[in-house]
Amino acid sequence: MQIFINEQSLKIQIEARLFELRDRHKPDADLLIVNGFPVSQDQPLNDGDRIVLIRRGEQPTATELEALMMARHTPGVHAKIKNSCVGIAGAGGLGSNIAIALARVGVGTLVIADFDLVEPSNLNRQQYFIDQIGLPKVAALRENLQRINPGVRVTIIQQKITPDNLLEHFSAVDVMVEAFDAAEQKAMLISHFLRSCPQTPLVAASGMAGYAASNSISTRKMAKNLYLCGDGTTAAQPGRGLMAPRVGIAAHHQANAVLRLLLGVEPE
Amino acid sequence: MLLQINGQNREYPAPLNIVQLLAHLQLATERVVVELNREILTADKLADTQLKDGDTLELIQFVGGG
Numbered sequence: 001m002q003i004f005i006n007e008q009s010l011k012i013q014i015e016a017r018l019f020e021l022r023d024r025h026k027p028d029a030d031l032l033i034v035n036g037f038p039v040s041q042d043q044p045l046n047d048g049d050r051i052v053l054i055r056r057g058e059q060p061t062a063t064e065l066e067a068l069m070m071a072r073h074t075p076g077v078h079a080k081i082k083n084s085c086v087g088i089a090g091a092g093g094l095g096s097n098i099a100i101a102l103a104r105v106g107v108g109t110l111v112i113a114d115f116d117l118v119e120p121s122n123l124n125r126q127q128y129f130i131d132q133i134g135l136p137k138v139a140a141l142r143e144n145l146q147r148i149n150p151g152v153r154v155t156i157i158q159q160k161i162t163p164d165n166l167l168e169h170f171s172a173v174d175v176m177v178e179a180f181d182a183a184e185q186k187a188m189l190i191s192h193f194l195r196s197c198p199q200t201p202l203v204a205a206s207g208m209a210g211y212a213a214s215n216s217i218s219t220r221k222m223a224k225n226l227y228l229c230g231d232g233t234t235a236a237q238p239g240r241g242l243m244a245p246r247v248g249i250a251a252h253h254q255a256n257a258v259l260r261l262l263l264g265v266e267p268e
Numbered sequence: 269m270l271l272q273i274n275g276q277n278r279e280y281p282a283p284l285n286i287v288q289l290l291a292h293l294q295l296a297t298e299r300v301v302v303e304l305n306r307e308i309l310t311a312d313k314l315a316d317t318q319l320k321d322g323d324t325l326e327l328i329q330f331v332g333g334g
Contacts, residue, residue: 094334163310181334183299187311190301190328194308209333222328223303235331242333 001047007067016045022053029053036071062151069106069149077263078106084262085109087173089161089189091137092116093242094205095179096127096144097251098258103145103152105259110145113157113169114138125244161185163192171197175261177254178204183235194226203257203267207231208250210240217246219253219267227267229253269321282321286314293327301328 002011005025012021019042022029032039033052045051050071054060060068070078086107088095091114099110114137118128122137132140138156145154157169170176170193178189183206190204207230208217216231230250236242257267269282271289280289286309290297302309303326309317319325 090334092334179334181332183296183330183332186330186334187299187301190330191308191310194301195310198308204330205334206330207333223301223308223326224306226301226308226328228328232329233331234333236333247334 001045003045003048004050004067006052006064007050012045018043018045018051021045021051026053026055028055030056033068033071036068065149066106066151073106081106081259081262082108084174085111085172086175086177086258086262087111087113087170088177088179089113089166089170090179090181090185091126091141092122092179092181093125093244093247094208094251094254095177096137096141097248098177098179098255099141099145099154100127100148101252101255102258103149103154105255106149107152107258107262109153109155111155111157111169111173112138112141113159113161114141115158115160125242125247161189163188166192167196173200175258176200176202177258178202179251179254181236190226194223198225201225201227201261203227203229203254203261205229205250205254207234208246209234209236209242211243211246214246214249217249217253219257221267227257227261229257269319269323271319271322272324274325274327280319282319284319286317286319286325289319289325290314290327295327295329299330301330302326303328 031054035050052068084107088099091112116137118132118135118137118140120133128140136158138158142154142156176193178186180186193202212234219229222228260267271278271280305324
């Protein structure tokens with residue numbers, strides 16, 4: 001029968017067992033993963049099994065990591081996500097969280113634009129670290145994404161997005177994400193992008209400040225190819241700041257909407 | 269003339285362009301995405317776009333934060 005061990009196809013005898021396989025191929029492995037699930041007991045192997053043998057502390061290669069993710073997502077789903085490209089305009093509270101969720105799920109290419117640098121106050125909700133203060137956000141985010149999933153291709157653009165450079169960077173994406181902070185920038189990006197690329201879905205966000213009800217944040221279709229996440233009304237203002245939990249909820253609504261669009265399911 | 273705005277029928281005197289309509293509704297032009305008869309308009313086109321009887325508009329207002 002045929003199995004896969006650390007993504008390599010291998011023919012083995014019918015009665016083969018897991019521990020025997022480990023002893024032969026990676027005797028120092030202390031983490032055995034069978035079809036995506038960690039296993040501690042010896043067990044018989046079946047045709048088509050995907051086995052990953054890991055020694056804790058030793059990093060899996062990008063291909064091994066991908067094989068693990070593929071097992072989690074089912075191969076068809078994984079292939080669709082892997083071959084897709086998502087544009088993210090803004091790498092603040094929304095964009096940094098969205099990028100991380102999409103990298104973890106295995107989106108093949110991310111194109112991320114932001115002109116800003118990491119500031120101490122950003123750490124209240126944005127996915128950066130204290131030793132990244134002062135770095136361009138896009139550079140810091142690419143570093144973090146590659147530490148999570150080195151298989152994701154990350155293209156970064158450190159400039160302000162305007163109607164004039166928008167298409168140069170984002171016209172080829174499969175799904176576009178609006179992740180800006182200012183309402184004017186949000187409206188600018190959405191109207192210009194949908195006007196120029198009416199066939200490309202766009203996922204935007206509006207209304208996620210403070211600590212109002214989590215369940216007031218929703219995902220709605222607002223126009224052809226425009227999906228909006230958030231409560232629609234709660235603006236950031238003095239006394240009602242942007243905070244990690246609710247910004248994270250909105251960001252993950254956006255990330256899930258992107259995932260659904262890539263898999264051909266209507267976001268809701 | 270009769271306009272349908274975000275699903276509601278409203279009567280307005282013509283002539284009226286979109287910038288005038290947004291001002292009447294007290295919406296800030298630069299924070300709104302305008303869809304006219306299922307087509308998105310960019311901000312630079314709003315002043316030049318005269319509304320006519322039967323037009324359908326979706327006005328999507330954005331607030332800051334991200």
